[in-house]
Amino acid sequence: MDITGGDEDLAGRPEDEPLMSERRNLANLAYRLLGSLTEAEDAVQEAYARWFAQAVERRAAVSNPPAWLTTVVSRICMDQLRSARMRRERYVGEWIPEPLPARAEWSALSHGSTATDPADHITLDESVEMAFLVVLDSMTPAERVAFMLHDVFRMPFNEVAGIVGRTPGACRELASSGRRRVAAARTRGARAQRRSAVVGEFRRAWQAMDVDALVRLLDPSVVAVADGGGRATASPTPVRGHLRVAEFLVRLAELAGRLDLLERTVNGQPGLVAMHGSQVLTVYAFDIEESHIRRIWAMRNPDKLRPWSRWGERPPRA
Secondary structure: OOOOOOOOOHHHOHHHHHHHOOHHHHHHHHHHHHOOHHHHHHHHHHHHHHHHHOOHHHHHOOOOHHHHHHHHHHHHHHHHHHHHHHHHHHOOOOOOOOOOEOHHHOHHHHOOOOOOOHHHHOOOOHHHOHHHHHHHHOOOHHHHHHHHHHHHOOOOHHHHHHHHOOOHHHHHHHHHHHHHHHHHHOOOEOOHHHHHHHHHHHHHHHHOOOHHHHHHHEEEEEEEEEEOOOOOOOOOOOEEOHHHHHHHHHHHHHHHOOOEEEEEEEOOEEEEEEEEOOEEEEEEEEEEEOOEEEEEEEEOOHHHOHHHHHHOOOOOOO
């Protein structure tokens, strides 16, 4: 069922407007659970389709429609997460969550376009940082859903239990386990201004192919991970250590030739976007502790760069 238009568009009725306004909250939940903007939008769309597929009488009997939608989206995401584990076994190379752009930075959106992109619904905060999403991805589906619903979206455990299919006590343990994973991975993150400065220094050192300058900016145990998904050239395994990563980056620069390397916000944090003309080739996210880069995530899979490609159709501001 199409809930976005048509003669029989039930979502277009005035009484449905408050329910449709929940789309932003649902998209925020689904993206954090799935790490994929595309799959999050599909999950939200499916939840609304199930809602409007019900008879009017059944919908009227639901005392809290937003809570109903939240439950359905969460269960859809749990099913997706379970099937994702099998899909990952067939995935080519490393898997990284889908990077999220910041709409305001792209000049293509200031040329009279009023179209709404799914990324517009996602709030940029600590829980969408790439480092946070990578930790979430290490959790079991039940652990991830319980932790997100309770610790991030502040849902009581008795309600979480109904979604996860466990007792409230079991959900409390799941959320606690997820909390420990996040705490173990959390670093003494640099302040926003310092993060931006480090990314800027990194960009200049990389463009200058200055191995020594890159080494100084990288943590000795830095790890660089690339996701090509079999659709773009990428290192099949992580590159580790500041000297190896620095030398690897310089080789990449030598092979790539002239590219525009732009400082842009990636998942709410300073990042880089590599472009050839108007084509977005790679999006880079970083985990920065104090003044050193601990993790580099390079997204090259074009399937995961669709929001960036749409927004890069016209040359972005330098």
